């Protein structure tokens with residue numbers, strides 16, 4: 001049975017999409033079948049993997065509102081073992097259209113139920129908001145991976161996110177674990193990054209991944225070629241760090 | 257009559273809040289009365305100016321839903337000439353509660369009508385989404401300032417944002433101008449930044465501000481002290497660039 005991990009943080013620009021794409025590819029590189037669900041209307045996971053937006057293509061929007069089963073919408077990528085459920089701007093309408101529906105927070109969970117047995121991992125890239133799309137992803141997931149930049153505003157949002165996760169656990173009776181907190185774009189030359197990292201390690205202790213993702217321009221270049229970092233520049237520090245993260249997640253699973 | 261400028265881009269982490277806070281302070285430093293409206297449930301403009309979140313304080317949420325006039329909720333900041341309409345996580349509920357209301361997109365416009373004559377500039381810090389909060393800000397504004405990072409995903413979202421602005425103009429009959437496109441966190445040592453900047457200048461020509469905001473750690477440090485960059489480190493490159501931006505906006509107004 002596949003494990004479903006939501007990649008979420010309502011703070012914008014913290015590396016959710018970069019982590020979703022590159023962790024999915026690094027897990028697939030371990031000879032595993034992986035599905036990446038793009039649940040952000042910006043569709044950055046879709047274009048970051050070189051898939052053009054096409055108004056005639058089925059996306060997460062149709063799957064969420066139940067008009068098509070997930071198998072009809074999932075497409076292969078150029079990367080071995082990695083499949084994608086694409087997204088485009090139409091997905092933004094789901095935040096309004098889901099409001100009226102019964103069990104609006106479980107739509108993605110139900111849609112993914114059929115896909116769980118086909119993939120070893122399913123990753124969900126979330127938008128920068130605690131909206132119905134993110135609530136759907138958290139309700140569908142077994143665990144949540146929280147990318148965070150070591151900066152002041154990023155610290156602010158963490159308590160809101162943890163609060164939302166706790167509310168999901170209580171109100172939906174859903175056992176959502178924290179897969180881990182991932183420090184991204186880490187630049188150890190600045191005091192700010194070191195200070196924020198210390199604060200986070202004290203507060204969250206062993207929930208923080210040992211793997212830290214460094215700030216590396218190659219990671220920002222890769223999506224403009226439609227490739228995960230493993231295909232774009234496998235010897236870069238960015239690629240090494242996501243390969244290590246995948247190993248850490250696989251090891252954590254063995255021991256839990 | 258005060259000019260209302262929305263600071264918007266649905267791409268996360270591009271410098272909306274940093275621009276809203278520091279441009280507001282730089283305009284106020286020209287002996288002008290400026291109001292900063294925090295319209296993001298993250299409340300980063302609020303904490304970035306050193307205002308603690310307080311559940312008993314009135315915020316943008318109450319003003320939007322019409323339970324209190326804006327004058328009751330606006331508070332002074334430690335910075336001369338700069339006032340703030342604060343926000344907190346409660347504002348997230350407005351995206352759902354506004355859906356049912358008539359003229360849901362004009363709530364902020366109506367709320368600001370009384371305040372326009374009291375301030376020379378009103379800036380609105382938007383969340384990273386094309387949601388009802390951002391639609392409200394665009395419908396209330398005379399112009400929109402679009403911060404953008406010179407990176408691949410940031411380019412992706414621009415056409416969606418321009419599409420939304422055009423739709424606002426057509427469907428609400430509202431003459432919304434582009435105040436300008438602002439390049440932020442610019443690092444001229446990378447090819448990616450130079451390439452993206454070239455693409456943007458070709459595409460948008462004179463809609464791009466001459467002022468470019470450099471990547472500068474002092475800008476990321478300032479909010480952890482609750483201060484705009486002008487108070488935290490006025491001699492930094494970050495402060496200089498926002499002072500220049502304020503001058504450029506004031507000059508553009510003279511000549512238009």
Ligand SMILES: Nc1ncnc2c1ncn2[C@@H]1O[C@H](COP(=O)(O)OP(=O)(O)OP(=O)(O)O)[C@@H](O)[C@H]1O
Nearest residue numbers: 012013014015016017018128185215216220268407
């Ligand atoms: N480790 C890194 N080093 C350098 N650049 C990075 C790194 N991780 C991400 N980036 C770049 O930073 C920007 C923000 O990252 P990304 O888009 O992945 O964040 P996000 O959280 O998904 O944003 P959003 O909130 O808009 O969904 C992108 O331009 C990306 O290419």
Ligand SMILES: Nc1ncnc2c1ncn2[C@@H]1O[C@H](COP(=O)(O)OP(=O)(O)OP(=O)(O)O)[C@@H](O)[C@H]1O
Nearest residue numbers: 012151268269270271272273274384441471472476
């Ligand atoms: N010019 C700059 N140089 C260095 N760091 C910057 C600069 N501008 C902003 N930052 C930092 O980058 C991060 C993102 O900026 P900011 O929070 O202002 O973006 P935003 O668009 O408001 O994000 P969101 O989409 O979450 O609202 C913050 O930690 C901020 O301190």
Ligand SMILES: [Mg+2]
Nearest residue numbers: 016017040044
């Ligand atoms: Mg993203």
Ligand SMILES: [Mg+2]
Nearest residue numbers: 272273296300
């Ligand atoms: Mg912001």
